[in-house]
Amino acid sequence: MDYESPNQLVNIENDNINASGEQTSAPVNSALFNNLQKKSLDQEPIIIKEHKRYSGHQKLINILKIVTCAFVTSAVVSVSAHSVVSVINTIKKEQELHELYHDASSIVYQNSHRTEDLEHYWIDYYKVAEGLATLDGDFNINLYGVYQSVGWNDESKIDQMNTIMGYCNQLNLTNYKDFVDLCHQNGYCNEQGEVDLKKYQKSMYEYLENVNTIENNQDNSTMKR
Amino acid sequence: MEELEIITINDSDYAVIDRITENNNTYIYVTNIDDETDFFVRKEQKDSLLALKDEKELHKALELFAKKHENNPE
Numbered sequence: 001m002d003y004e005s006p007n008q009l010v011n012i013e014n015d016n017i018n019a020s021g022e023q024t025s026a027p028v029n030s031a032l033f034n035n036l037q038k039k040s041l042d043q044e045p046i047i048i049k050e051h052k053r054y055s056g057h058q059k060l061i062n063i064l065k066i067v068t069c070a071f072v073t074s075a076v077v078s079v080s081a082h083s084v085v086s087v088i089n090t091i092k093k094e095q096e097l098h099e100l101y102h103d104a105s106s107i108v109y110q111n112s113h114r115t116e117d118l119e120h121y122w123i124d125y126y127k128v129a130e131g132l133a134t135l136d137g138d139f140n141i142n143l144y145g146v147y148q149s150v151g152w153n154d155e156s157k158i159d160q161m162n163t164i165m166g167y168c169n170q171l172n173l174t175n176y177k178d179f180v181d182l183c184h185q186n187g188y189c190n191e192q193g194e195v196d197l198k199k200y201q202k203s204m205y206e207y208l209e210n211v212n213t214i215e216n217n218q219d220n221s222t223m224k225r
Numbered sequence: 226m227e228e229l230e231i232i233t234i235n236d237s238d239y240a241v242i243d244r245i246t247e248n249n250n251t252y253i254y255v256t257n258i259d260d261e262t263d264f265f266v267r268k269e270q271k272d273s274l275l276a277l278k279d280e281k282e283l284h285k286a287l288e289l290f291a292k293k294h295e296n297n298p299e
Contacts (some may be wrong), residue, residue: 040265043276
């Protein structure tokens with residue numbers, strides 16, 4: 001992309017497209033940009049009332065970054081409002097799916113602790129398993145929420161999930177001995193019989209999509225009554 | 226694990242997406258965590274977020290962000 005001149009600012013007034021990608025009379029992108037302009041240029045200083053820091057939330061951070069990037073890019077170069085709206089719709093769906101396992105992910109953050117030298121984190125796995133026992137809803141989805149929040153690579157993810165699922169087994173939350181057992185019994189393995197996390201993730205994503213669709217349909221039918 | 230930095234402005238929580246320093250100005254990019262379409266850029270000075278001078282500076286700040294994150298939002 002080229003950013004030679006600020007005059008490359010897209011003519012957003014003409015991008016009258018709604019969230020479904022249809023032409024409308026409302027300039028969706030223009031409203032967004034006007035908000036950006038107003039809040040960025042308003043001469044009144046903004047005072048920060050409170051400053052907070054949360055560990056983890058990598059997925060949320062990524063979502064917000066992607067959305068912000070989409071808007072900023074659309075404001076700087078000629079990207080159609082349709083592309084931006086399409087990105088937003090995708091992200092909105094991701095957020096809905098994230099909501100399904102957010103509580104379980106939070107359990108990991110709540111039981112993550114800094115090491116004394118503040119260089120690393122450690123997780124109280126037993127507390128995570130106990131936390132899972134207190135959650136309502138689908139255990140498979142809750143487990144996926146935990147999966148999303150642990151590990152820094154494939155190997156550590158499998159190790160940490162094994163430990164947590166071992167405790168879940170002790171607490172009678174699952175019949176699987178550990179995460180590797182779950183993967184083997186459900187075919188989330190490669191030809192060599194090793195755990196294939198991509199297969200697990202793909203399967204869970206499809207499952208979440210189905211659950212989300214059912215919940216949305218139920219919401220819609222409730223609203224129609 | 227990355228930390229999520231939240232600042233509260235007028236009773237709304239905003240996530241700090243990034244900070245970029247250029248010519249002794251630190252631009253702070255924030256997005257409302259309840260409304261991802263509500264985002265803006267300001268210049269950070271202690272606990273105050275100062276306005277950008279004009280549209281030209283806004284474009285400059287947006288360009289810096291877009292260049293930094295191009296194809297690599299994470």
